[in-house]
Amino acid sequence: MNRKQSSPRFRFAFAALLLSALLFLLPAVRSGDRRLYLLAALVPAFMLLCCTVLARLFSLDRMALTLALFLCSLGIAAFAPADPDAAVAQALRCIPGMAALLIGAVLMRSLSTSMLSAVSSAFLGLLMLSAKLLVPAFSVPLAEAGLALLLVSVASLLSGRGSGLALIPGFAALILLLTGGDITLAALWGLTFLLLIFAADGRFLVILSAFCVTVLLFFGYSRLFPSDFHPADTVSLNTLISAGWTGTDILPGELPSAAASLFPRLSLHFGLLFAGLTVLLFLPLSLRGVFIATSSRTRFHAVISMGVSLLPALQALAALLSVFGFLPLPEVCFPFLTSSLPDLCAELFMIGMLCGISARNEADLAEDAHLAMLAK
Amino acid sequence: MKQLRSRFRLISLLLVCAFLLAAALCTGTALKAAGISLTSLPSLPPLGISSPTPDPSVSPSVSPGGEPTPSPVESDPTGSLPPGTDNTPDPEYNVFGL
Numbered sequence: 001m002n003r004k005q006s007s008p009r010f011r012f013a014f015a016a017l018l019l020s021a022l023l024f025l026l027p028a029v030r031s032g033d034r035r036l037y038l039l040a041a042l043v044p045a046f047m048l049l050c051c052t053v054l055a056r057l058f059s060l061d062r063m064a065l066t067l068a069l070f071l072c073s074l075g076i077a078a079f080a081p082a083d084p085d086a087a088v089a090q091a092l093r094c095i096p097g098m099a100a101l102l103i104g105a106v107l108m109r110s111l112s113t114s115m116l117s118a119v120s121s122a123f124l125g126l127l128m129l130s131a132k133l134l135v136p137a138f139s140v141p142l143a144e145a146g147l148a149l150l151l152v153s154v155a156s157l158l159s160g161r162g163s164g165l166a167l168i169p170g171f172a173a174l175i176l177l178l179t180g181g182d183i184t185l186a187a188l189w190g191l192t193f194l195l196l197i198f199a200a201d202g203r204f205l206v207i208l209s210a211f212c213v214t215v216l217l218f219f220g221y222s223r224l225f226p227s228d229f230h231p232a233d234t235v236s237l238n239t240l241i242s243a244g245w246t247g248t249d250i251l252p253g254e255l256p257s258a259a260a261s262l263f264p265r266l267s268l269h270f271g272l273l274f275a276g277l278t279v280l281l282f283l284p285l286s287l288r289g290v291f292i293a294t295s296s297r298t299r300f301h302a303v304i305s306m307g308v309s310l311l312p313a314l315q316a317l318a319a320l321l322s323v324f325g326f327l328p329l330p331e332v333c334f335p336f337l338t339s340s341l342p343d344l345c346a347e348l349f350m351i352g353m354l355c356g357i358s359a360r361n362e363a364d365l366a367e368d369a370h371l372a373m374l375a376k
Numbered sequence: 377m378k379q380l381r382s383r384f385r386l387i388s389l390l391l392v393c394a395f396l397l398a399a400a401l402c403t404g405t406a407l408k409a410a411g412i413s414l415t416s417l418p419s420l421p422p423l424g425i426s427s428p429t430p431d432p433s434v435s436p437s438v439s440p441g442g443e444p445t446p447s448p449v450e451s452d453p454t455g456s457l458p459p460g461t462d463n464t465p466d467p468e469y470n471v472f473g474l
Contacts, residue, residue: 280399
């Protein structure tokens with residue numbers, strides 16, 4: 001990598017580090033809390049460590065990693081001004097998330113398309129989706145992690161055995177999500193699955209039949225459970241606007257303390273303008289994923305990276321439209337801006353998958369260059 | 377594989393359009409909820425242009441009898457008020473809140 005190519009990336013990483021330090025320093029100076037000073041030092045240091053040492057060790061994609069870590073630091077900063085203890089807890093939640101990212105990267109680097117990987121990942125994914133149905137007392141949300149595994153299965157089947165078999169785990173996941181009442185994830189998965197079938201198969205009949213089945217499933221669900229289609233019952237838009245464009249230190253009483261979504265907190269503390277700019281960060285993240293998908297050598301890796309880019313992007317879009325009351329969906333969390341540990345781990349696992357595919361692409365390019373040099 | 381890549385690019389283009397559309401829609405809604413209408417923006421006076429001095433074309437205040445209102449200094453019979461001490465600024469022109 002020459003200096004001209006690396007310079008913008010380093011500048012971007014430096015800006016992200018500086019901004020993440022400022023997000024904790026400003027409330028720390030105002031309140032004089034030691035924990036916030038500690039976070040102001042540790043969070044950028046951890047980001048720097050990940051973006052340099054870990055990225056070099058595991059050949060991770062630096063841009064995707066920096067964006068994901070910056071979004072995680074925003075999630076920590078959302079708690080910082082009002083509740084430093086919760087901010088520390090959120091920071092601790094990011095550490096297992098980082099481990100999940102590394103697992104995803106290593107898994108994707110070594111995984112290739114096969115019937116065994118398709119069947120085993122489909123089984124595990126469907127098991128995670130049906131955990132709530134099998135054991136009603138089980139309250140850990142594993143749906144996003146299950147969808148990440150199902151992506152592997154669907155990509156494997158779409159790339160090797162045709163889309164006929166890929167429809168089975170895809171629609172099974174959709175039915176399980178609808179049965180479990182997770183209407184938001186079902187909508188996101190349905191749309192991602194249809195787009196992947198459109199990209200990887202492209203046959204009009206298959207796309208039309210998949211589209212019709214998806215629409216029929218949602219239509220049937222809306223007839224059976226019409227009360228599930230309701231707008232988000234979270235902080236109202238007027239409350240967010242009352243905090244002003246630059247935010248406020250005092251949170252309104254209607255903000256639930258145990259809410260999983262951190263976007264209302266972020267927009268109340270740092271203002272709607274900053275929160276809006278944060279939402280726009282999901283666009284370069286998904287475009288980076290599309291770039292990795294188009295650079296992939298195999299259909300398997302291309303479809304996985306496209307799916308991994310589409311899921312968070314569509315989730316961010318749905319969350320944005322849901323906050324403003326345009327979508328009749330229950331509470332949708334922005335990716336990485338959640339206080340739920342399993343969801344955070346699943347989202348970082350997907351970014352790890354993206355980084356693993358990027359590392360594989362780079363290894364392929366290096367091998368090509370080596371072969372070209374030998375041919376000379 | 378080439379077809380797959382072109383479809384990926386099409387999907388990414390759709391995604392960008394959806395993001396921009398959603399951003400425009402949400403900005404419009406937020407501005408509307410904040411009471412700022414885009415159509416009323418051109419009619420708002422630009423900040424910092426409004427002059428603290430009165431418009432010279434406007435005639436001084438005239439009493440109902442037709443005679444000009446005397447200034448506070450002129451109306452002070454004792455003449456104890458130094459000039460400029462009680463000329464409280466007109467609230468209409470008091471842009472600095474003094």
